[in-house]
Amino acid sequence: MENSPLPAQITINGVQFNATPGQRPLRVDGCVTICQLFQSRCAELGDRTAHREKDLGVWKSYSWADYWQHAKWIGLALRQLGLERGDVVSVLSEDRKEWAWFDMGIQGIGGIASGVYTTDAANQLQYLINDSGSRFLIVEDEEQLDKFLEIEDEVPDLLKVIILEDEGLHELDHPRCMMIEDLYDIGKQAEAENPGLFEAEVALAKPQDTALLVYTSGTTGQPKGAMLSHENILAAIESGARALPTLASDEQLCFLPLCHILERDVSVFYPLAGRCTVNFAESPETVFANLQEVSPSTFTAVPRVWEKIYSQVQILTQDATPLGRLAFGMALKAGLARAEYLTSGKPVPAGVAARYWVWDHLVLKNVRRMLGMDRLRRGGSGAAPISTELLTWYWAIGVPLVEGFGMTETAGLASLNTTEENRIGTIGRAVAGNDIRISDQGEIQLKGMNVFQGYWRNNAKTAETFTSDGWLRTGDLGHIDDDGYITITGRLKDIIITAGGKNITPAEIESRLKFSLYVSDAVIVGDQRKFLSALIMIDQENVEKFAQDRKIPFSNFASLCAAPAVKELIGAEVATVNKEFARVEQIKDFRLIDVLLTAEDDELTATMKLKRGLVEKKHAHLIEDMYN
Structure with missing residues (x-):
């Protein structure tokens, strides 16, 4: 008796995948590229809600048909303005529905989408535009436009800057700048003159084509642009669907920067497979309020x-x-x-x-x-x-x-x-x-x-x-x-070798410190030193409450860090953590970083990770004080 052949496909929550993970060509519902999957979903779901976003305090819904139509106009307009297959487009904006629309429009026409963190300075934007060879730059508003205007002479290969919000820019007259509505008009005209062109471009995409250029956070040296193909992203979609499935009934909240691959997966690519609805947070500052309003089914942070x-x-x-x-x-x-x-x-x-x-x-x-x-x-x-x-x-x-x-x-x-x-x-x-x-x-x-x-x-x-x-x-x-x-x-690069020759990995000690209510982050120091020490960032909100409850005077963040009672508080937290580690792994001294860091500071990445080398360099005086 012959064995029955293995099935070619399996279905997970209504989505078909190859029966064997990692089998080429990788297909998600029969699609071998992201833009094909996007086209398939929009045709299937039509008037169903794809995105929600607040407008003047009211949540408004946008359908999959809206998603497709705007992405098509964007892609056709960029092609009309000179974008060629394989060219890069940079997006400098907070999370919003247009981020996803541009992502799909750029890919649909054969371009490569690259995100830029809104916290990046003008000189960092200049580096990213020139390194990627970007032909177009999408900016959210006047604040982000100012960064381009500061460096416009240094980015000569950039053809156009497209602006999403016109507030404060009604009088703008710049040969390299245009508003999003004008881009849509170009796209509409291109569609009327060449019906079916966008669909034809989508069909040309191949699994090995580069779809995204994602720059690393640059914890060491200049950021590097990682090239991700359609196949790479579909593989991530497949793996996620098998382990942590997204359901069509799910509500999600998008709030981490879409420049980061984690949020791009969760809020742009996984929803293409899962057919769920993505709600865009108003801003990073309103995340917790928006979380209460949306009450999502899944939440990744x-x-x-x-x-x-x-x-x-x-x-x-x-x-x-x-x-x-x-x-x-x-x-x-x-x-x-x-x-x-x-x-x-x-x-x-x-x-x-x-x-x-x-x-x-x-x-x-x-x-x-x-x-x-x-x-x-x-x-x-x-x-x-x-x-x-x-x-x-x-x-x-x-x-x-x-x-x-x-x-x-x-x-x-x-x-x-x-x-x-x-x-x-x-x-x-x-x-x-x-x-x-x-x-x-x-x-x-x-x-x-x-x-x-x-x-x-x-x-x-x-x-x-x-x-x-x-x-x-x-x-x-x-x-x-x-x-x-x-x-x-x-x-590997963080291993501390003490003066006594002991190899110590600081991650576990730092993680344990951060569980304290009063510690926001920490960097363990001790390479080629006789003992371990720590640079500690306090949790501003909790430590301020501690000080207020005990009537400890302070006028600003620096004076809060300098208060003897606060130092004693953190010292007690350090002592508690020390009990969990061997003597050689215990922190013998610490100093508080008395500057309130945000993602705009060099010491932090956009995903709020401390850049160890830069922290040690900028606060070398604190380190030397501990060892002297």
Whole structure:
């Protein structure tokens, strides 16, 4: 009797994928490129809502038909103005529906979309435009336009700047600038004169064509442009759909910069497969209010955001009545007991489940409702390490928060925990179609269809990033357990070798410090030194409340950091963390960074990660003070 042939495809939540992960050509609902999938979805879903965005305080809906029509006008207009296949278009804007429209319009016509962080200075914009050879620049408003005007003579190859908002610019008359409505008019005329041209261009795209140019955050040296093909992105879509599926009924909130591959995946590419609705936050400052309004089904954020939400709950708890604090403490205790079983894959005993049910109905449901997480099916954390204590706390309040790992160079995804198979303290298992190994030096290395094509115009750096047998070097140290779960222990370049010859990876110590209510971030110092020390950023909101409650005088952030009681507070937090580590790993001294850092400061990346080398350089006087 002959064996039955294996199925060519499998269906996950109504989306068809190749039955074998990583099989070429990779097809998502029969499509081999992002722009083909976009065309298919818009034709299928038509008047269904694709995006929501606030206008004068009111949420407004925009359909998949709107999505297609505007992307088509954008693509045709850019072609009319001189964009050729393989040319780059840079987008300098906060998250909004037009970001996605431009992304699809650029790709549809054969161009390459490249995002620029709105926190970048004019000289950084100049570097990115010239390095990428961008032919067009999309700017959100007058503030971002000013950056171009400052460097316009230094970017001679840029053909046009397209402006999304005209407020304050009604009198603008510049030969290289135009408003978005004028671009739409060009697109409409081009469509009338060449019906079917955009569809024909979409059909020309090939899986190996470069679709995106995503610049790394530049924690060391100038940013490098990672080239991601249509196939790379479809591989990430497939892996995400298999492990953490997006449902057609899901509501999502887009708020991380769309320049970053994590948010691009979550809010542009995964919704193409999952058919869900994306709500755009009004601004980075309104994220928590928008989260309450939208109450999303899934929510993916960097650790700094999850830490901030946790801090808000702690502040509210401190301000509650004695009875309220007691009730929350009892509810949290019941939640932690249940979380211990859930996060270890064990069945929850009936008594533990019953006690949690009671406290969930009395307290925890209201907490989740207050946070805008009452409908949350799954939370995700990535882009930086998150403390195990924080993950456990979220599971305890009824928010299943899972950690994953990815890089720009892996189209944002390489390994994942899931709500069903989750091992806290790890970054999960390799996603479908991805292989992970540990080198002899302990480095995590990757191979898969999601791995990027290389760095734009930088063959030397590309060669450095791959091993001789074709595996991607992540630069992360780690190990894999017998069940396939991967643990990151640190960064190769961050290893501290003390004067006594001890090798120490600082990531775990820093992560434990950041779980403190009063610590926002920390950098462990000690290379070639006799002991470890730390540069610490305090959590402004929580430390200010601590000072106000105790009538500790301060006039600004610097004076707050200088207050003896604040130094004692942080010292106590450091002492608590020290108890968890061996003597050689303990922090013997610390200094507070008394400058309030934002993403606009050089020391922080746009995803709020400290640039270790730059922090140590800028605050060298603090370090020397500790060791002298």
